Amino acid sequence: MKPLTKVYWLRLILGVVAASVCAGYGIAAKVISTTQFPLSTFMNTLSIAIIVYLISYYLIIKRKFTLQVEKPQKLFTTGIGMYFLSWLVFWILLFTFIAGPPLMYSLTLTASSGGTTEPSSGTYNLLSGTQVSVKAVPDANYVFDHWELDGTYNTSNPVSFTMNQSYTLHAVFVYSPPQP
Numbered sequence: 001m002k003p004l005t006k007v008y009w010l011r012l013i014l015g016v017v018a019a020s021v022c023a024g025y026g027i028a029a030k031v032i033s034t035t036q037f038p039l040s041t042f043m044n045t046l047s048i049a050i051i052v053y054l055i056s057y058y059l060i061i062k063r064k065f066t067l068q069v070e071k072p073q074k075l076f077t078t079g080i081g082m083y084f085l086s087w088l089v090f091w092i093l094l095f096t097f098i099a100g101p102p103l104m105y106s107l108t109l110t111a112s113s114g115g116t117t118e119p120s121s122g123t124y125n126l127l128s129g130t131q132v133s134v135k136a137v138p139d140a141n142y143v144f145d146h147w148e149l150d151g152t153y154n155t156s157n158p159v160s161f162t163m164n165q166s167y168t169l170h171a172v173f174v175y176s177p178p179q180p
Helices: 003-028 039-068 080-099
Strands: 104-111 115-118 122-127 131-138 142-149 152-154 159-162 167-175
Touching: 003 039, 003 080, 039 080, 104 115, 104 131, 115 167, 131 142, 131 167, 142 159
Parallel strands: 104 167
Antiparallel strands: 104 122, 115 131, 131 159, 142 152, 142 167
């Protein structure tokens, strides 16, 4: 096999290695999440991939293949596309495998007689980390009294919280006779 062909295939393997290093970084730094994907995570792992590329060039490829090729400048660029393509594909696969499917939680909204909720009563499946705001809307001759969120009382209207578990939210309204 020709030296530049060896470099090409070595770059493919190193792309997979770099993707594994990036996944390890994601686990160690706890940046792999099912609910969000910040741009900084991608930029950090891209930086790691570039560092692995440069280190592999100077410590492996340049030392081993410089005397075996006609144009040593080609050693730096041969297989660069394959390296980053293999890194990206395997990084996405590893990231997806490690993160797993997104966590979903259910929100069950109910209301006592005398009012409704916005959004309307029912059960909603929401991603973990979703910010929720629910408003209680009393009917005529009724007033909003309180929320019951899994047994705790809250008088804020609207009520807001983050979906980090499944919740049951119940709006309680009380009759308020019209004033003469």
